[in-house]
Amino acid sequence: MLIELYSTSAGPSPPWTPIPFPAFMLGRESEMENMLSHMRVNKPLHIAILGPGGMGKTTLALHFLHTESVINAYPSQLFISCEGRNSLDELLLDIAEQVGIPSEQRKEYLQNQILGALKKLPIIICLDNLETLWEPATLRTITEGFLNHLSGIQTLGLIVTIRGNQRPNGVTWPQPLLKPLPALKIESSLKTFENIVGIQPDENVQRLLKDVEGIPLAITLISNLIRDEAESPEALWSRWQKEKTKVLETGQDRKSSLTISINLSFNSPRMTEDARELLHLLSFLPKGFSNANQMLEDIQRYIPQFRQALTVFKSVALVEIDQQLQRIHVLSPIKHFTLECRSYFRLQKPTTEFFIDLLSKYQDKTSFRAHQVITPEFYNIRVAAMMEVN
């Protein structure tokens, strides 16, 4: 497969791909303290961070990994997102790529090779959005088997983040268990707003933030709408109440103030139809899109509205830029929301064309540049090819 063809044979040495740098985090002092005390007592460390979408699981995991004492205990760190993966094999290929198992050796006993490579040093691995490979009943047993092997390595710290409130079997999660992440307290919600917008919340904002029920993603979305002055807090509050009624009436998701705030951003006066289409595309592509200049210039020839639409939803915080990996990606709860809205969008065809042309541009599989450009696009290319078939 492509990923094998394009992979380097000389593996990089640790610390591998740097883990992403998280946005600021408020109100998670007790969870951080719990996790650090787990680390002091339990060797190796096994932690499951649970909670609903947008509650700040990934953010907490990344802050923890960037903590000095964690770096000292586990100088090599791997952060792997399971999102968009359809099987354990795909996850194994991702890990193989990161730990530098040569492509010609990946065809057999890959799991054993990975476990062997991970045994060599004190390392911490974070499997983000593990629910993707654990929720489906068909994958559960095999994923738990892999977790079980990982947890048997004495020098390996294991962190998983899972949407929901259940922990996988196969790992002994040490007591006291880390409870599913709670909502932020109102003080932290208000402070988050202040941090993003740079002003004190007025009465309308305070009402909004109270109604948002302490879900960090919802707070972030509301704050961004206000920061960009696309509409006044008063107008936003009135729109919030309308959206809320709509959500309650349609029974989309009865409790979810997150759904309401995603709707608010989605229907913000700033959002254009082009931006909604592009958001749909970015949600559809498992690896989001590259933020490298050359790639942005190239895609512009197929989707001329790309950059402008991107600017729009960057401003309403519907996408994130991973500066280290240079990728633009849609946060998982927003992705779920967007993909539920509709299944067809206009940009499918130009996207497929773009990827086909990209493959022919980088035909030379021995070239380092081809490897650099094509490997991160592997899953996107596969999805684009499937769109073509359908």
Ligand SMILES: Nc1ncnc2c1ncn2[C@@H]1O[C@H](COP(=O)(O)OP(=O)(O)O)[C@@H](O)[C@H]1O
């Ligand atoms: N404790 C926090 N304080 C402020 N902002 C936060 C906090 N936790 C998360 N966020 C913001 O909320 C959004 C969603 O967080 P994320 O970690 O992606 O959630 P999850 O992984 O649970 O879906 C991000 O934009 C993040 O910057």
Ligand SMILES: [Mg+2]
């Ligand atoms: Mg997450």
